[in-house]
Amino acid sequence: MRKRELTKQELIHFGSSERFGNMARIVVVGGGLSGVASALAIADSSPEDEVILVESRAQLGGRVSSIKDPKSGLLLDNCQHACFRVYDCFLQLLARCGARDSIKLQAKTDLPFLQVGGGRIASLSDGRLEPPNHMAGSMIKFPFLSLSDKIAMRKVIKELSEMTPEQMSALDDLNFEQWLIEKGQSQRAIDRFWGFFVLAALNIPVSQASAALSAFLFQRGLFGDAHAFDVGAFTSDLSDSLHPHLLRTLEESGVEVKLSTKVNSISKENGLKVCLSKEIISCEKIVVALPHHLTGRLLSEFSEIVEAVDHLEYRSLIGIHALHSAEVLPKSFTFAVCVDEPIIQMLFNKNSEIDEEKMPEGIGQWVSVPISCGDKWLDWDDEQFLEEYRRVVKGTYPHLWNEPDSFVVIRNRKATFAPLPGSEKYRLSQDLIAKDGIYIAGAWTNTDWPSTMEGAVRSGLLAASSLLNENWNPEKKWRWWPSPPKRRDDSWRTW
Numbered sequence: 479m480r481k482r483e484l485t486k487q488e489l490i491h492f493g494s495s496e497r498f499g500n501m502a503r504i505v506v507v508g509g510g511l512s513g514v515a516s517a518l519a520i521a522d523s524s525p526e527d528e529v530i531l532v533e534s535r536a537q538l539g540g541r542v543s544s545i546k547d548p549k550s551g552l553l554l555d556n557c558q559h560a561c562f563r564v565y566d567c568f569l570q571l572l573a574r575c576g577a578r579d580s581i582k583l584q585a586k587t588d589l590p591f592l593q594v595g596g597g598r599i600a601s602l603s604d605g606r607l608e609p610p611n612h613m614a615g616s617m618i619k620f621p622f623l624s625l626s627d628k629i630a631m632r633k634v635i636k637e638l639s640e641m642t643p644e645q646m647s648a649l650d651d652l653n654f655e656q657w658l659i660e661k662g663q664s665q666r667a668i669d670r671f672w673g674f675f676v677l678a679a680l681n682i683p684v685s686q687a688s689a690a691l692s693a694f695l696f697q698r699g700l701f702g703d704a705h706a707f708d709v710g711a712f713t714s715d716l717s718d719s720l721h722p723h724l725l726r727t728l729e730e731s732g733v734e735v736k737l738s739t740k741v742n743s744i745s746k747e748n749g750l751k752v753c754l755s756k757e758i759i760s761c762e763k764i765v766v767a768l769p770h771h772l773t774g775r776l777l778s779e780f781s782e783i784v785e786a787v788d789h790l791e792y793r794s795l796i797g798i799h800a801l802h803s804a805e806v807l808p809k810s811f812t813f814a815v816c817v818d819e820p821i822i823q824m825l826f827n828k829n830s831e832i833d834e835e836k837m838p839e840g841i842g843q844w845v846s847v848p849i850s851c852g853d854k855w856l857d858w859d860d861e862q863f864l865e866e867y868r869r870v871v872k873g874t875y876p877h878l879w880n881e882p883d884s885f886v887v888i889r890n891r892k893a894t895f896a897p898l899p900g901s902e903k904y905r906l907s908q909d910l911i912a913k914d915g916i917y918i919a920g921a922w923t924n925t926d927w928p929s930t931m932e933g934a935v936r937s938g939l940l941a942a943s944s945l946l947n948e949n950w951n952p953e954k955k956w957r958w959w960p961s962p963p964k965r966r967d968d969s970w971r972t973w
Contacts, residue, residue, distance in 0.1 A: 502527045502762040504945070505752045507741050507776070509533025510540020511931055512919040513767030514724050515571055515938030516945075520765075521731040522574075522958045523946050529733045530759060532752065534740045537721040538728075541769075541893065542931060544717040547886055550801070552838055553715040556888050557797030558826050558848035560813075564699055564706035565932040566955065566962040567939060573960035577723035582831075582971035583963065584708040587613075591622055591670075592814035592825070595873050599814060610639035610701035622817050627667040634661050638693055639701045643926075646693045650902040654692035655685040674815055675700060677823070677850045680928045681793045681894045691897045691928055705965050709813075711831035711973050718836070744776055750915050765941050767919035770895055780911055783918070786904040790922060795893035796852035798863055801884040804842040806871055808878070812973070821855065821863070822847055822870040831973070845871070845882075852889070860887045894929035895922040908937060909944035917941040925952070 504527055506517040517531040537543060544553040561568060563583055572581060589602040600622065605615040617628060649657060654676060658668055672692075673684035679695050680687050699706050712719045728735050736754075744764060745751040752759045766773055774787035800806075813826040828844035829837065837844070847867065849855065855863075864885050872879040895901075905924040908917050919941040920934065927933035936952055943950035955961050963970040 503760070504529050504763045504765070505759055505761045506531045506765045506767060507744075507752065508540070508767035508920075509535065509538040509724075509735070509737070510767060510920075511542060511568070511571070511934035512921065512938035512941070513540075513765065514538055514728065515567070515935040516765045516767055516917075516919050516942045517733050517938075518571070518574065518728055518731060519939050519942035519956060519959075520945060521728070521733050523942070523948070525732065530736065530761075531728060531733055532736045532739050532741055532754065534738070536738045537717055538724040538735075538737075539717060539720040540934070541890070542716050542720060544715040545888065547799075547884070549886075550884050552801075552884075553717060554799045554886055554888065555712075555716045555797060555846070556890055557795040557893070558824070558846040559712065559716060559931070560826075561710040561931055562699065562706060563708040563710065563963065563965075564703065565710070565930070565935075567935040567952075568931045569710075569962040570955055570959045571935050572723075573962075574958075575723040575727040577719070578963075578970050580713055580719035580723065581710045582713055582973040583710040585965065585972045587705070587707045587709070589707065589709070590812070590814040591620075591817050592874065593622070594816050594819055594822075594870050597874050604704045604707075609704050610635050612704040613700070622670050623667055624664075627664050627671075630662050630664065631667060631671070634658070634663060635696075635701055637661070638696045641693055641697060646690045646697075647902065649689035649693060650691075651900050652689040653685055653899050654687045654689040655683075657689040657692075658684070670817060674823075678815075678848075679930070680897050681795060681850050682896055682898070683851060686896070686898060688897045688899050688901055690902060694926060695928065708965070709973070711812075713831065713833045713971070714836040715832075741776065744916070746779075746914060763915050763917070763945055765917045765919055765938075765945065767938060767941070769892065769920060770922040771892070773918060773920065773922075777911070777916070777918075780914075782910065783906065786906050787922075789904045790901060791896040791898065792892040793851045793894055793896045794853045794856055795890040796849035796855060796863075797888040797890070798847035798849070798867065799884070799886045799888075800845040800847070800867060800882040801841050801886075802843045802845070802880055802882050803840070804878075804880050806843055806875060806878050806880060807845065808875065816870060819870060821849060821866045823850060824848055825871070842880075856889055856891065860885060863887050897928055908941040912944055917945050 506513045521529045544555050547554050587604045590599050592599050603616045604612040676684045676687050676692050743753045750761050770787040770790050774784050777783045811827045812830045826846040907924050919937040921929040923937045925933045925936045
């Protein structure tokens with residue numbers, strides 16, 4: 479793969495750095511978001527080095543991808559994905575890859591909650607007050623919590639917003655529900671507010687979630703910057719939104735991308751080697767950007783990694799796609815949280831997300847349902863899910879109901895790592911085995927973030943930063959990459 483020529487600015491920058499005296503070969507194992515971010519960051523920061531990315535699948539993006547439905551031939555997302563404006567590094571990656579059009583972001587935070595059966599919708603939205611009180615106006619009017627619930631929540635919101643990183647970390651051995659109860663939160667407030675956001679963002683019930691990571695979620699997300707929770711929707715299926723942009727940008731940056739190529743082993747004998755089925759690649763550095771169980775399998779000779787990944791668990795995601803010949807949700811419906819619904823937790827109107835030219839013909843309405851932490855329902859057959867979907871949608875909008883022409887259930891058994899109490903100590907640093915020339919990445923590693931698209935990209939950048947001997951601050955943008963979008967940024971689309 480021909481390397482790109484350095485710009486004048488880069489020649490000045492790199493000319494003063496001793497580490498760029500000789501070209502190095504760096505292999506990144508894994509083409510998910512963490513691996514792509516790491517490979518691209520290394521190529522951008524050290525364009526004289528040779529970077530090779532190896533991915534076992536036929537496309538990039540990892541678990542943020544689509545699958546082809548054998549019956550309809552449609553590409554369906556493995557589960558509904560959304561991003562938020564607070565996903566700085568993920569959005570920088572999209573901008574670096576020329577994929578701004580793949581996302582449209584809310585101009586103003588609007589989080590609708592739906593009363594199933596009654597059809598009432600009430601939204602949490604930001605107002606004129608400064609964080610953490612920017613949602614106070616909509617919270618006062620929020621009908622699904624009592625006045626006493628809201629009064630009790632004010633103290634907790636204040637405490638969470640003022641919590642230091644050290645205070646958060648000290649909560650890791652507690653589950654968040656236990657902590658909330660100790661702080662005087664009612665079960666209704668836990669179920670309808672705190673618990674929903676934990677389940678949706680951390681993919682784990684509030685009763686099982688680390689209080690530390692839950693506290694981070696609310697401080698950094700909902701009660702942080704007033705714009706943080708502006709929701710972003712993909713404008714096509716996930717694979718189309720990501721893969722072609724990621725692949726083109728990597729190749730244009732001089733990264734050699736090997737798709738549909740499995741890494742069998744890594745050897746340290748007589749220098750680092752990545753062993754593929756048909757070739758062995760000798761290299762100076764390796765970034766292993768894989769889910770934790772695959773990392774443990776590939777790096778089994780490192781006891782500290784094996785011990786850590788053996789303590790980490792997964793939680794599943796279930797994605798439902800219901801394709802109707804006519805509308806079953808109102809025209810103005812974008813998405814909504816289904817209050818008090820354990821299975822049909824949210825409804826997304828894909829017609830409001832997907833660009834018209836990308837919408838398959840013959841679909842009146844495409845409804846997507848994400849089921850977070852769906853472990854207890856993995857063995858359900860599709861008809862059981864259809865019964866629940868019919869009960870919720872038909873029961874709420876009976877005058878619009880029509881049976882779906884297609885109803886597809888996608889089960890992702892190892893979707894995210896489980897942020898259980900006590901799990902923080904098993905989230906390893908990206909440079910843990912750097913002395914051997916090997917770095918690790920993946921949303922499960924130590925990023926301080928949950929297992930999200932943002933966490934994955936951050937992990938890749940942290941691995942790249944360590945490999946490049948750069949002291950990158952994750953709260954700053956990655957050098958050479960565009961800044962993340964602010965509100966009223968005309969270069970990004972609005973939802």
